Amino acid sequence: MENTTAPATLVTADGTPLKASLQRALRQRRRQAFMLVLPLLVFIFVLFIMPIATMLTRSVDNPEVNSILPRTVIALQSWDETTGELPSEEVFKTIAAEFVAGSQPGKKVINKVGKRLNYELPGMSSLFRTSTRKIRRMKTGPYREKMINIKIVGKRWADVATWRLLKREGDPVTASYFLSAMDMRVDSKGEIKSKPVDNQIYKFLFVRTFLMSIGITFMTILLGYPIAYLLATLPMRHAALLMILVLLPFWTSLLVRTSAWMVLLGNEGVINDLLVWAGFLGDKSRLALINNRTGTFVAMTHILLPFMILPLYSVMKTIPPSYMRAARSMGATQLRAHIKVYFPLTLTGIGAGTLLVFILAIGYYITPELVGGQSGVFISNQIAGKFDSGNWGLASALGAILFVFVLLLYAVYDKIIGIDKMKLG
Amino acid sequence: MVGSSSGEPMVRFKGVQKSYDGEILVVKDLNLDIAPGEFVTMLGPSGSGKTTCLMMLAGFEPATHGEIYLNGEPINNVPPHKRGIGMVFQNYALFPHMTVAENLAFPLEVRGMNKADQQAKVKRALEMVELPEMGGRRPAQLSGGQQQRVAVARALVFDPQLILMDEPLGALDKQLREQMQYEIKHIHESLGVTVVYVTHDQAEALTMSDRIAVFDDGIIQQISSPDVLYEKPDTSFVAQFIGENNKLGGTIEKVQKDGTCVVKLSTGDMVKAKGVNIGEVGSRTTMSLRPERVTINPKAKSVPNIVEGTIAELIYLGDHIRTRMTVADSDEFIVKIPNAYGHAALKEGSKVKVGWETEDCRALDPL
Numbered sequence: 001m002e003n004t005t006a007p008a009t010l011v012t013a014d015g016t017p018l019k020a021s022l023q024r025a026l027r028q029r030r031r032q033a034f035m036l037v038l039p040l041l042v043f044i045f046v047l048f049i050m051p052i053a054t055m056l057t058r059s060v061d062n063p064e065v066n067s068i069l070p071r072t073v074i075a076l077q078s079w080d081e082t083t084g085e086l087p088s089e090e091v092f093k094t095i096a097a098e099f100v101a102g103s104q105p106g107k108k109v110i111n112k113v114g115k116r117l118n119y120e121l122p123g124m125s126s127l128f129r130t131s132t133r134k135i136r137r138m139k140t141g142p143y144r145e146k147m148i149n150i151k152i153v154g155k156r157w158a159d160v161a162t163w164r165l166l167k168r169e170g171d172p173v174t175a176s177y178f179l180s181a182m183d184m185r186v187d188s189k190g191e192i193k194s195k196p197v198d199n200q201i202y203k204f205l206f207v208r209t210f211l212m213s214i215g216i217t218f219m220t221i222l223l224g225y226p227i228a229y230l231l232a233t234l235p236m237r238h239a240a241l242l243m244i245l246v247l248l249p250f251w252t253s254l255l256v257r258t259s260a261w262m263v264l265l266g267n268e269g270v271i272n273d274l275l276v277w278a279g280f281l282g283d284k285s286r287l288a289l290i291n292n293r294t295g296t297f298v299a300m301t302h303i304l305l306p307f308m309i310l311p312l313y314s315v316m317k318t319i320p321p322s323y324m325r326a327a328r329s330m331g332a333t334q335l336r337a338h339i340k341v342y343f344p345l346t347l348t349g350i351g352a353g354t355l356l357v358f359i360l361a362i363g364y365y366i367t368p369e370l371v372g373g374q375s376g377v378f379i380s381n382q383i384a385g386k387f388d389s390g391n392w393g394l395a396s397a398l399g400a401i402l403f404v405f406v407l408l409l410y411a412v413y414d415k416i417i418g419i420d421k422m423k424l425g
Numbered sequence: 426m427v428g429s430s431s432g433e434p435m436v437r438f439k440g441v442q443k444s445y446d447g448e449i450l451v452v453k454d455l456n457l458d459i460a461p462g463e464f465v466t467m468l469g470p471s472g473s474g475k476t477t478c479l480m481m482l483a484g485f486e487p488a489t490h491g492e493i494y495l496n497g498e499p500i501n502n503v504p505p506h507k508r509g510i511g512m513v514f515q516n517y518a519l520f521p522h523m524t525v526a527e528n529l530a531f532p533l534e535v536r537g538m539n540k541a542d543q544q545a546k547v548k549r550a551l552e553m554v555e556l557p558e559m560g561g562r563r564p565a566q567l568s569g570g571q572q573q574r575v576a577v578a579r580a581l582v583f584d585p586q587l588i589l590m591d592e593p594l595g596a597l598d599k600q601l602r603e604q605m606q607y608e609i610k611h612i613h614e615s616l617g618v619t620v621v622y623v624t625h626d627q628a629e630a631l632t633m634s635d636r637i638a639v640f641d642d643g644i645i646q647q648i649s650s651p652d653v654l655y656e657k658p659d660t661s662f663v664a665q666f667i668g669e670n671n672k673l674g675g676t677i678e679k680v681q682k683d684g685t686c687v688v689k690l691s692t693g694d695m696v697k698a699k700g701v702n703i704g705e706v707g708s709r710t711t712m713s714l715r716p717e718r719v720t721i722n723p724k725a726k727s728v729p730n731i732v733e734g735t736i737a738e739l740i741y742l743g744d745h746i747r748t749r750m751t752v753a754d755s756d757e758f759i760v761k762i763p764n765a766y767g768h769a770a771l772k773e774g775s776k777v778k779v780g781w782e783t784e785d786c787r788a789l790d791p792l
């Protein structure tokens with residue numbers, strides 16, 4: 001085909017290029033299609049993309065010091081925090097003026113800075129509250145001396161660490177929420193260190209969330225595989241009934257299902273009562289099945305089971321029974337045929353179910369909250385707690401870590417099995 | 426209904442019945458012997474019980490009653506994997522997660538054969554089906570015909586004496602199907618294995634089989650070699666199912682000592698037919714007559730049976746002209762007129778005489 005020149009542009013009968021004509025003909029259809037999906041796009045953008053973006057921003061956003069004490073931040077730039085000396089009188093004067101400006105009646109914003117800094121260094125909140133009252137009464141300097149001499153809390157102003165913190169958190173973008181989320185902190189010398197083991201909560205909670213989610217996922221495979229197999233192989237009539245039994249929990253409110261487990265597992269619950277009645281347990285030695293890890297494990301396994309069964313079922317449904325028959329006719333026992341032929345063909349289903357159940361599990365909130373007690377709560381309960389207490393930055397950082405982990409999982413799944421092979425119900 | 430060779434039959438169905446729901450018998454009293462090395466086809470419309478028979482032989486369905494013997498041993502309680510029967514399935518059932526070579530090695534592996542022997546056997550099997558280079562591919566990368574060959578190779582690779590094939594060519598196009606028919610037939614001849622083949626395609630059955638068992642309604646209607654089945658059908662169903670057939674209804678007037686009977690057609694004409702499967706005088710019968718055995722405008726007295734018919738339709742097919750006529754109670758009476766020199770020029774709507782030999786017209790059970 002070397003000698004053929006580039007083909008002349010094809011044109012329609014009236015001379016317009018064919019491609020342009022085709023574009024125009026298709027434009028109408030494309031516009032219609034776009035209009036149809038527009039509501040969904042808006043919905044996804046407003047309720048999905050924006051909140052996630054906001055959350056990711058919040059996890060590094062650090063406006064308090066920078067916007068409420070702007071002149072102090074500038075003044076601190078010329079202070080060398082490595083010398084161990086306190087900032088000059090000029091800095092104290094600036095911050096005192098900004099304390100006054102930030103505590104005008106009707107727009108008391110200075111306490112926000114105290115609260116923010118308190119996340120990093122306990123005691124900062126009370127320092128700011130007390131100092132505000134005292135500084136407002138100071139008419140003249142020297143501010144440095146007067147502030148240091150404020151009763152009880154004043155000595156914090158003589159501590160270089162306070163000023164280092166102020167200077168560091170003057171940056172409008174901070175990594176300190178992420179550091180906290182990973183149980184790390186910047187010490188008074190400005191180095192990143194792990195928190196003392198006794199103070200580490202999040203790392204521990206992340207690990208617990210992952211380990212329990214792995215356990216729950218494994219349990220759903222164990223319980224769901226035989227059910228999915230039955231569903232796929234039973235005659236239509238029986239399979240339909242079984243399917244309804246599988247889907248029934250799906251149609252029941254999550255809260256109702258969790259409450260049902262509270263009734264079953266409680267100290268005075270059905271299972272304990274039965275065991276005591278049957279004489280397996282003494283009345284004094286009832287099993288602690290709820291408000292601990294067991295409660296979370298049992299209830300979540302039950303609630304997430306359909307998410308394992310449905311992808312498995314949809315994959316198993318596509319495996320013709322003749323595969324097993326072929327394997328049997330060639331001399332394989334039932335067990336061997338299952339292991340060698342059937343099981344490998346269901347791996348995509350197991351993968352899809354695992355991904356689905358695991359991702360749902362690590363983000364689970366309601367069930368651990370209701371039946372998890374102290375030892376059975378997940379990281380999401382901690383995130384919710386941080387939101388409640390107003391520390392949105394830390395909550396966002398914890399959420400972002402979870403989010404990134406889920407994306408990583410997704411990418412790994414895509415690499416190994418392929419997202420396009422995923423079948424859900 | 427005894428196998429063509431002497432000695433012990435390879436497969437024996439003895440009084441086998443099968444019901445799935447306890448209400449309807451899908452297979453009613455099956456008795457069948459298959460000799461070693463035979464190619465027997467179970468032919469019948471869907472729902473006639475032929476596949477069920479195959480599944481009982483393979484061990485996937487238990488017989489409700491009766492006994493199946495393999496090499497003289499009853500196998501009702503032998504699980505499928507211990508029967509040592511090779512099987513080719515309708516949609517090949519090649520394992521999609523294994524390569525072609527792994528598929529072929531599967532039956533050898535479960536028998537605990539060592540790797541070197543496995544490879545040698547797989548190689549030989551692939552050469553037999555003329556796919557020596559395909560061992561590393563996945564089944565999905567093969568064409569339908571190639572998959573079919575692999576399926577045959579896999580059923581043969583562990584040297585079973587008996588191969589079952591369940592409509593193995595159903596998914597192929599016509600040309601490929603015909604080619605595969607010959608290949609399977611050649612493999613059967615060269616290896617000397619016994620084949621039980623299930624199909625609903627009568628042309629396929631005629632091409633390949635030593636004997637054909639025609640199934641209908643859970644019963645073997647007739648089991649014979651292809652030529653006997655075509656030329657001497659025992660029942661109207663077989664006559665109708667195998668090849669093209671003209672059927673004429675009538676009442677038996679007289680039965681002669683040599684088996685010939687006189688039948689009165691709906692027009693009142695009397696014709697003679699060979700009585701094969703008839704009741705007493707006065708009962709109804711359906712006569713079967715192959716289109717190619719009918720002559721148009723026979724000379725008077727040249728054939729014993731001559732009746733008049735009306736030409737309804739002429740279809741030009743090149744080598745012959747297919748003539749649809751109305752004769753007595755049949756308006757689907759087909760005559761094939763060879764497009765030879767000086768053949769009769771016919772017109773639609775005209776009346777012509779048709780004639781046939783008494784031997785060619787078989788009086789069977791009424792339809």
